Amino acid sequence: xxxxxxxxxxxxxxxxxxxxxxxxxxxxxxxxxxxxxxxxxxxxxxxxxxxxxxxxxxxxxxxxxxxxxxxxxxxxxxxxxxxxxxxxxx
Numbered sequence: 001x002x003x004x005x006x007x008x009x010x011x012x013x014x015x016x017x018x019x020x021x022x023x024x025x026x027x028x029x030x031x032x033x034x035x036x037x038x039x040x041x042x043x044x045x046x047x048x049x050x051x052x053x054x055x056x057x058x059x060x061x062x063x064x065x066x067x068x069x070x071x072x073x074x075x076x077x078x079x080x081x082x083x084x085x086x087x088x089x090x
Contacts, residue, residue: 028069
């Protein structure tokens with residue numbers, strides 16, 4: 001955090017590089033959320049998740065296996081090692 005209370009800016013490539021190989025949560029613009037192991041990403045920030053699951057509004061998850069998420073659908077990416085609470089899906 002900076003003195004203003006905002007988090008420091010991080011380059012997207014540095015963030016994805018740090019998250020690669022770790023479990024992440026990817027929230028899409030359409031209120032869908034997926035979790036999985038960030039296997040890789042490309043120069044357009046398309047994401048490849050291994051062992052992906054789609055989170056359901058009731059808290060359950062639907063196993064999907066491996067998947068690719070197109071960059072322009074991503075709202076945010078969250079490191080699941082973090083302890084910051086996240087609001088539930090609406």
